Amino acid sequence: MSTAPRPATPMARQILEHRSLLQRAYALPGEVFFPLLFVLLGGLAATVGIGFLVVAGYLDGRWYDIRDLGNGTSHFRYWAQQQGLPPSVAYLTTALLGGIGILSLVGGWLVIGSWVERRLIAKFQIRQGPNRNGLFGLLQPIADALKLIQKEVLIPVGADRLLFFLPPILIFLPAMLGWAPIPWAAKMSYVDMNVGVVYAIAISSLGVLAVFLAGWSSNNHYALLGAMRTVAMMVSYEIPISLSLLGVVLFTGSLQLSQIVVWQQTYHIWMVILLPFAAFAFLFASTAEINRTPNDIGEAESEIVAGFHTEYSGMKAGLFLAVELGNAILVGAMMSTVFFGGYSFFGLETWIPGYLILATKIGAVYFVFVWLRGTLPRFRLDQLMSFAWKFLIPLSIIQLLVVSVESLVIAQSDLPGLATVGGSVVVNLVLTYFGVRAWANAIGYAPNEMASPPIMTNGVGGLRAAEQIRAGR
Amino acid sequence: MTTSHNPTNAAATEPYVLNIGPQHPSTHGVFRLRVVMDGEVIRDLDMIVGYLHRSMEKLAEERTYTQNIPFTDRADYLAAMSNNLGVCLAVERLAGVEVPERASYLRVIFAELQRIASHAMANGTLVSDAGAWQTPLLYMFREREKILDLFEMTCGARLTTNYMRIGGVSFDPPPEFWPALQELMDEMPTRIDEYASLVQDSEIFLARTRNVGVISAADAINGSLVGPALRGSGVPWDLRKAEPYCVYDRMNFEVPVGRHGDVYDRFMVRLEETRQSVEIIKQAMAQIPDGPHKTDIPLALRPPVGEVYGRVEGPRGELGFYLVSDGTPAPYRFHIRAPSLINLSLLREMAVGVSLPDAVVALGSLDIVVGDIDR
Numbered sequence: 001m002s003t004a005p006r007p008a009t010p011m012a013r014q015i016l017e018h019r020s021l022l023q024r025a026y027a028l029p030g031e032v033f034f035p036l037l038f039v040l041l042g043g044l045a046a047t048v049g050i051g052f053l054v055v056a057g058y059l060d061g062r063w064y065d066i067r068d069l070g071n072g073t074s075h076f077r078y079w080a081q082q083q084g085l086p087p088s089v090a091y092l093t094t095a096l097l098g099g100i101g102i103l104s105l106v107g108g109w110l111v112i113g114s115w116v117e118r119r120l121i122a123k124f125q126i127r128q129g130p131n132r133n134g135l136f137g138l139l140q141p142i143a144d145a146l147k148l149i150q151k152e153v154l155i156p157v158g159a160d161r162l163l164f165f166l167p168p169i170l171i172f173l174p175a176m177l178g179w180a181p182i183p184w185a186a187k188m189s190y191v192d193m194n195v196g197v198v199y200a201i202a203i204s205s206l207g208v209l210a211v212f213l214a215g216w217s218s219n220n221h222y223a224l225l226g227a228m229r230t231v232a233m234m235v236s237y238e239i240p241i242s243l244s245l246l247g248v249v250l251f252t253g254s255l256q257l258s259q260i261v262v263w264q265q266t267y268h269i270w271m272v273i274l275l276p277f278a279a280f281a282f283l284f285a286s287t288a289e290i291n292r293t294p295n296d297i298g299e300a301e302s303e304i305v306a307g308f309h310t311e312y313s314g315m316k317a318g319l320f321l322a323v324e325l326g327n328a329i330l331v332g333a334m335m336s337t338v339f340f341g342g343y344s345f346f347g348l349e350t351w352i353p354g355y356l357i358l359a360t361k362i363g364a365v366y367f368v369f370v371w372l373r374g375t376l377p378r379f380r381l382d383q384l385m386s387f388a389w390k391f392l393i394p395l396s397i398i399q400l401l402v403v404s405v406e407s408l409v410i411a412q413s414d415l416p417g418l419a420t421v422g423g424s425v426v427v428n429l430v431l432t433y434f435g436v437r438a439w440a441n442a443i444g445y446a447p448n449e450m451a452s453p454p455i456m457t458n459g460v461g462g463l464r465a466a467e468q469i470r471a472g473r
Numbered sequence: 474m475t476t477s478h479n480p481t482n483a484a485a486t487e488p489y490v491l492n493i494g495p496q497h498p499s500t501h502g503v504f505r506l507r508v509v510m511d512g513e514v515i516r517d518l519d520m521i522v523g524y525l526h527r528s529m530e531k532l533a534e535e536r537t538y539t540q541n542i543p544f545t546d547r548a549d550y551l552a553a554m555s556n557n558l559g560v561c562l563a564v565e566r567l568a569g570v571e572v573p574e575r576a577s578y579l580r581v582i583f584a585e586l587q588r589i590a591s592h593a594m595a596n597g598t599l600v601s602d603a604g605a606w607q608t609p610l611l612y613m614f615r616e617r618e619k620i621l622d623l624f625e626m627t628c629g630a631r632l633t634t635n636y637m638r639i640g641g642v643s644f645d646p647p648p649e650f651w652p653a654l655q656e657l658m659d660e661m662p663t664r665i666d667e668y669a670s671l672v673q674d675s676e677i678f679l680a681r682t683r684n685v686g687v688i689s690a691a692d693a694i695n696g697s698l699v700g701p702a703l704r705g706s707g708v709p710w711d712l713r714k715a716e717p718y719c720v721y722d723r724m725n726f727e728v729p730v731g732r733h734g735d736v737y738d739r740f741m742v743r744l745e746e747t748r749q750s751v752e753i754i755k756q757a758m759a760q761i762p763d764g765p766h767k768t769d770i771p772l773a774l775r776p777p778v779g780e781v782y783g784r785v786e787g788p789r790g791e792l793g794f795y796l797v798s799d800g801t802p803a804p805y806r807f808h809i810r811a812p813s814l815i816n817l818s819l820l821r822e823m824a825v826g827v828s829l830p831d832a833v834v835a836l837g838s839l840d841i842v843v844g845d846i847d848r
Contacts (some may be wrong), residue, residue, distance in 0.1 A: 222491075294604070302604060376675070377604040377681060380831070381513060424563075456706075456729055457728050457730055459709055461708075
C-alpha cells in the first residue's frame with residue numbers, strides 16, 4: 001500500500017460485519033406465524049363464542065354440535081318466522097345478515113391477505129417487507145386503506161362519467177356473491193344451493209362486464225387495451241374452467257358443492273388425485289380469470305401500465321386491487337372445496353371445526369398464487385390464447401370422455417369403491433402423463449432446443465468472424 | 474404507415490396512436506415512444522428523446538478537463554466508473570500523461586465491478602419487463618449493492634463516483650476493501666448461477682424472448698450496434714480484446730457471442746460477461762503491484778492543440794469521447810459517443826410489426842440509459 005489507509009466508512013464496516021442478508025431476512029417467520037395465529041385464535045373465539053351461546057340456550061334452546069351449525073342463515077330465517085315476523089321481513093333480514101357475514105369474512109381475509117402477500121413476496125425477494133406499522137407491519141393494510149380513502153378520485157376528461165363510476169361497484173358484487181355456496185362445514189354455508197357449480201361459473205363470468213366498462217369508459221388507450229385483453233382471456237378461459245369442473249360433477253353426480261365434499265369424504269380421496277389435469281387446468285385458468293401472474297396480461301405493468309384500471313385513483317383503484325385479492329381467495333376456496341376435499345381432512349374434521357380446515361386450505365392455495373407471482377414472468381396474449389385453445393381445451397374434452405366412462409363404471413359396477421375409484425386414479429394419472437406429453441409433441445413444443453448458452457470465443461472480428469463462428473457451431 | 478383495412482374482414486379496424494412515456498414503467502427513464510398501433514400490433518414507431526437533456530457537451534466547453542469528469546458520472550448514471558475511465562483515457566492520450574501500473578489495475582478492477590453492477594441492472598429490468606414481479610431484479614440487486622458498497626468504501630460515492638483522475642485514480646482502496654472484494658468474488662459465481670437457475674431455463678421467459686427482436690449480424694454492423702447487443706447478434710467485437718487499453722492485454726478472458734441475435738441471446742451474453750468479469754477481477758487482484766495510484770498533473774492541464782477519439786468498452790458497448798483541444802485548459806469540443814443512443818436506433822427494426830409486449834422486451838434488451846441518450 002503506497003498511501004496511508006483510510007478508515008472504513010460506517011456503511012463499509014456494517015457490510016463487513018453483517019455479511020448474510022439472507023440470514024437476516026429469514027430470521028423471523030412472522031408470515032407463517034401470524035396467519036396461523038389469526039386462523040387459530042379466530043376459530044377458537046368463534047367456537048367458544050358459539051359454544052357459549054348454544055350451551056346458554058340462546059340459539060333456539062337446542063343442543064347443537066358445534067361443528068354442525070346447519071345453514072346459519074336459514075336457521076335464523078326459521079327462527080324469525082316462528083317469532084311471527086312476516087316472511088318478507090324475515091327473508092330480507094336474513095339476507096342482510098348473510099351479506100354482513102360475507103362482507104366481514106372477506107374483509108378480514110383482505111386485511112390479512114394483502115399483508116401476507118406483501119410479506120411473503122418480500123421474503124421471496126430477499127427484502128423485509130412492510131414492518132413499520134404495528135407489530136410485524138400488521139397494520140399496514142389499514143394504513144394503505146386509509147391512504148387510499150383520503151386520496152382524491154380523479155375523473156379523466158372525456159370519460160363517460162356514469163360508466164366510469166359504476167365498475168368499481170360492479171366488480172365488487174361477483175367477488176362477494178361467489179362466496180354464497182361455499183360449504184364451511186357440514187351443513188354450514190350461506191346458501192347450499194343444488195346448482196352450486198353452475199352458480200359459481202356464472203358468477204365468475206360477471207366480473208368481465210365491470211372490467212370492460214372500466215376500460216371503455218376511461219377514454220384511455222391503455223385502459224382499453226387492458227379491457228380487451230381481459231375480455232378475450234376471460235372468455236377463453238371460461239371453457240377450461242367449466243370443463244374441469246364438469247369432470248368433477250360427472251364423478252360426484254351432483255352440482256351441489258356440499259355433495260362434492262361429501263363424495264370426497266366418502267371415498268377418502270381428493271379430486272386432485274383423481275383428476276390431476278382438471279386441477280391444473282382449473283388453477284391455470286383461474287390465474288387467467290383473476291388476472292394474476294403468470295397470466296396478468298390484463299394489467300401488465302411493464303406493457304400497459306395498470307390495464308383497465310389505469311385511470312382510477314384513490315379508493316376506486318383500491319377497490320379494484322381489493323377485488324383482485326378477494327378473487328384470489330375466492331378461487332382458493334373454490335379450488336379447495338372442489339379439488340382438495342373442502343372442509344374435510346381424512347377424519348380430522350370430527351376433531352377440528354371444518355371451517356378451520358377450509359381456511360387452512362384456502363391459505364395454502366393462496367400461498368401458491370403468491371409463490372407464482374414471486375417467481376414467474378408473464379405470458380403474451382397470443383401465447384395464452386393458444387395455450388387455452390390448443391392445449392387446455394382439447395385435453396379437457398378428452399379427459400371428459402374418459403371420466404364419463406369411469407363415472408359410469410363407478411356408479412354401476414358391483415366392485416368395491418376402492419377398486420373402481422382406485423382404478424380410475426391409476427388410469428387418469430397414466431393417461432394424464434402420457435396424454436400431456438403426446439399432445440405437447442404433437443403441437444411441436446420443444447423447450448430444450450430453445451435454451452442454448454452463448455458461444456465463447458477468444459478472437460475478435462467483424463461480419464466474417466461472425467459467419468465463421470456461426471458455421472463452426 | 475399501413476392500415477390493416479381488409480375487405481374480407483367484416484370488422485374493419487383502424488390504427489391509433491399510443492404514447493408510451495415519458496412516464497411509463499418500461500421506458501427506463503424519461504423517454505417517449507410514439508407508437509401507431511393496430512390492435513396489439515405496432516405499425517409504426519417514433520422515438521422521442523431529449524427529456525433528460527442537460528447540455529453536458531456544451532457545459533464541458535467552459536470547464537477544465539478535470540472538472541469535466543463528474544459530468545460523465547451523470548451521463549450514463551449506471552456505469553459511472555466506465556465513463557470516468559473513458560474520458561480519462563482520452564485526455565491522457567491527448568496530453569501524453571503516463572499512468573502508473575497500479576492505477577491501471579485499479580481502473581480495470583473498478584470498470585469490471587461496474588460492468589457486473591450494470592449488467593445485473595440490465596438483466597434484472599429485462600426480466601421485469603418480461604413480467605416477472607421484480608424477483609430476479611432484486612436478486613441481481615443483492616450483489617450490485619455489495620459492489621456499490623465497495624465503491625463507497627473506496628471513493629465515498631455509490632453511483633456518481635467521480636473516481637478516476639487524469640493520470641490515475643483519486644484514492645487507493647482502504648485495507649478493508651481487499652478482503653471484502655475477495656469474498657464478493659468468491660461468492661459471485663454461485664450467485665450468478667442462482668440468477669441463471671431462476672431465469673435462464675424458465676420456459677415462460679424462453680417463450681417470451683426466443684426469436685423476439687432478432688437482429689442479424691449484418692444488420693447489427695450496419696446499424697452501428699455496439700456492446701452486448703452487437704455480440705448477441707454473433708459478432709465477436711469487444712474493445713477489450715480488439716484494442717486493449719489499461720492492462721486488458723494481460724488478462725485471460727473470453728468473449729460470449731449469441732447464436733440467433735434475439736433478446737434471449739442478449740440476456741445470456743450479459744450473464745456470461747459477468748462471469749468473465751469476475752475472472753478478470755480475480756486475475757487483476759492477483760497481479761496488482763504496489764506503487765503510486767496517480768501521477769501529478771497540473772491543475773489546469775493544457776493539452777497540445779489537436780484532437781483525440783478515446784474509446785472504452787463500457788457495459789453498454791463502445792463508449793467514445795471525441796475531444797478537441799485548442800491549447801487552453803478547457804476543451805474546444807467535448808463529444809460523447811453514447812452507446813445507448815446508437816443502440817436505440819435499431820428499436821424500430823425490432824418493434825414494427827410485432828405486438829406491444831415483444832417491443833417492450835426488445836427495448837429492455839437494448840439496455841438503454843436515458844442519461845446516456847440525452848446527455
